[in-house]
Amino acid sequence: MRKVIIAGVASLITVLAISGTSSLQALPNSVGGLFINPAGMRFEEFGARKLTWEPNAKLLADWELWTADNARQPNVEVLKLKQKAIVFGLEASEVTVHRKDNQVLKFNVFFGPGTEVEKIEKNIGLWADGKWDQVANTINHGAVTLKLSQVKGGTHVEFLPKQS
Amino acid sequence: MNAGHPIAAWGKQAATRCLLFAFGCLSISGVLRAQIQFQFPDEAFKDSSLWDRAVLLDEFRPENAPTRIALKYWDESPVVFGVKSHGIFGRFKGESMTSITVLFLDSGTHFGYVPHRNAAVTERDHRQRFRELFTKNSASIEAGLKRLSNGGEGEEITIGKTPMMEQKVRVFKTGDLYARYHKIEEQLLKVTWFRSEQAARGWADPGFSNLKPESIAAHFASKIERRGNGDVVLNDVPLLPQGDRAYCGVSALSMAMQYLGMLAETEDYAAAAGIRYGSTKGSFIREVYDAAGQESGFQMERSRQLDAKRLQESLNAGIPVVVWRRWNQQRDFLHSVFARKYRKNGEEEVLPPADVEDRANWPGEGAFNHASVITGYNEKRGEVIFTESWSEAVRNRRMRIEEMVGTTYYAFYFSL
Known part of the structure; x- marks a missing residue:
């Protein structure tokens, strides 16, 4: 209780001293609930590293079984990322992984209609080591080939094992 | 868990x-x-x-x-x-x-991380x-x-x-x-x-509290690495991951204070600040920073602006600076991409100039709030080198000094 009173008085003095600018009172707390917090790396880095694609590799962060899609694909386990998914600096609506026998087959990142495909393409181009194949709409980076496709209601980016 | x-x-x-x-x-x-x-x-x-x-x-x-x-x-x-x-x-x-x-x-x-609205x-x-x-x-x-x-x-x-x-x-x-x-x-x-x-x-690390005052300055000066490209870097600031917790403020503090000789851990600061039920709502993080400074024997000064000269002086003494800053995903992505390309290609990689177009993308009022530890600078390149409380993968990233100054809303300086 003593601490609370002291801290409260200190806060009040600070508020009175610096009132007028909104962010001055803001505590550094709001970068949370993202993939990077539990995983320690950005999603795209995780998806592109070789280790992620090895048999029995651990999926970083938290994933849950996605039964609807699972029912359509026998023998393939489909999991959905539980954390908010920010991929290539943009908020994705959904990230799923397809696995078989405990090995990743592909990651699927879906961006909703509010995210322009040009922006996605530009950010992927900034990030990736490779160059866009404009015909196949693919680009290589690390252990993966990314395939971009526009679908009804948004844009899909698939992370697939690197295709030579 | x-x-x-x-x-x-x-x-x-x-x-x-x-x-x-x-x-x-x-x-x-x-x-x-x-x-x-x-x-x-x-x-x-x-x-x-x-x-x-x-x-x-x-x-x-x-x-x-x-x-x-x-x-x-x-x-x-x-x-x-x-x-x-x-x-x-x-x-x-x-x-x-x-x-x-x-x-x-x-x-x-x-x-886990609980936003204010759910607290x-x-x-x-x-x-x-x-x-x-x-x-x-x-x-x-x-x-x-x-x-x-x-x-x-x-x-x-x-x-x-x-x-x-x-x-x-x-x-x-x-x-x-x-x-x-x-x-x-x-x-x-x-x-x-x-x-x-x-x-x-x-709370004090006996290894530090037993040092004579004149030895302490020499100890921190010995932690500075001056590289040929102009980088001045403190490589010895420990990385204490915040995990999926609303702990970036206390983790950044813990990283700096462990380096400065305080044994208190991230969870101790979180408890002292009253971060309860996963949320920082109503907590006293700023006051805990003040207290940690006093506990450590360092003078801690909190400023509403990051001063580039003051920052360099601190780093030249081997002492990191903690900043609370506005943050957004787009800039974090850019700094992440740049860090990787810089590691690969070296000096030829440069950050975009801090012109009107670039500034328009900086996080402004209403952006996320985040804490980082500044662990170095490069005056020639006009960059600060900073480390996040996420993992070793985000140690020593780079940002233009103008952006760090422009997005910081609190800077915490420590001095002997």
């Missing part, structure tokens, strides 16, 4: 671990031999000689931390005193393990259950400590000199080690074992 906690992030195959551990136990004792399979050996809470054995040390990850002070995590979340812990970590100084902490119950770890509901819906868990686990821990100390009740002492960092703890003698038990209602149940009684009885 929240699976996102950094302690849980070190994955390894159970079979390999069991084999390794079983093999190692053969060379330690018959008691340990029986404790395979994710069971942390109780003997390590009584016998400091085990802390020097490779078979135990090798179980902590990462194997090769780049800093002299490093927290290394035990795989998975072992059961200790009958309680499934959040995790165990060892604090290393070079090759030597100086303490072992068992994090039994931490509000932030238990609830009240989280507390309302989970308070009773969390209290029951707290009571149950504390009883088990106290019984375990009593057993380890041959029936002792421990000694209640108060550590800390400032009201915010003052904590009542119990110190137990267990074998040739000293266990410090932290019990903070609705927030924290934690036991840290130390080799020395002096370390157990305060």
Whole structure:
């Protein structure tokens, strides 16, 4: 209780001293609930590293079984990322992984209609080591080939094992 | 446990671990031999000689931390005193393990990151259950400590000199080690074992508090690396991951303070600040920064602006600066991409100029708030070098000084 009173008085003095600018009172707390917090790396880095694609590799962060899609694909386990998914600096609506026998087959990142495909393409181009194949709409980076496709209601980016 | 906690992030195959551990136990004792399979050996809470054995040390990850002070995590979340812990970590100084902490119950770890808008509901819906868990686990821990100390009740002492960092703890003698038990209602149940009684009885690192004042400045000056490209970098600031917790502010503080000679851990600062039920709502992080500065013996100055000259002076003295800044995903992505390309291509990679177009993308009012530790600068390139409390993957990223100045809303300077 003593601490609370002291801290409260200190806060009040600070508020009175610096009132007028909104962010001055803001505590550094709001970068949370993202993939990077539990995983320690950005999603795209995780998806592109070789280790992620090895048999029995651990999926970083938290994933849950996605039964609807699972029912359509026998023998393939489909999991959905539980954390908010920010991929290539943009908020994705959904990230799923397809696995078989405990090995990743592909990651699927879906961006909703509010995210322009040009922006996605530009950010992927900034990030990736490779160059866009404009015909196949693919680009290589690390252990993966990314395939971009526009679908009804948004844009899909698939992370697939690197295709030579 | 929240699976996102950094302690849980070190994955390894159970079979390999069991084999390794079983093999190692053969060379330690018959008691340990029986404790395979994710069971942390109780003997390590009584016998400091085990802390020097490779078979135990090798179980902590990462194997090769780049800093002299490093927290290394035990795989998975072992059961200790009958309680499934959040995790165990060892604090290393070079090759030597100086303490072992068992994090039994931490509000932030238990609830994960809770945004302000959900704080009240989280507390309302989970308070009773969390209290029951707290009571149950504390009883088990106290019984375990009593057993380890041959029936002792421990000694209640108060550590800390400032009201915010003052904590009542119990110190137990267990074998040739000293266990410090932290019990903070609705927030924290934690036991840290130390080799020395002096370390157990305060926040200060005895290795620092025994230094003469004139040696302290020389110590920090020796931590500066000046590279041929103009980089001035402090490579020895430990990385203390916040995990999926609203702990960036207290983790950044803990990183700076561990470097400056304070043994308090991220969870201690979180408890002192009153971060409850996973949310920082109503907490006193800023006041805890002030208190930590006083506890450490450094003068801590908080400024509403980051001053580039002042920043350089601090780093030239070997002392990092903590900033609270506005943050957004787009800029974080850019800095992340740049860090990787810079590592690959070197000096030819340059950040976009801080012109009108670039400034339009900087996070402004209403953006996320985040804490980072500034660990270096390059005057020639006009860059600051900063480290996040996420993982080693985000150590020493780069940003134009103009952007760091333009997005910082608090800078915390420490001086001798």
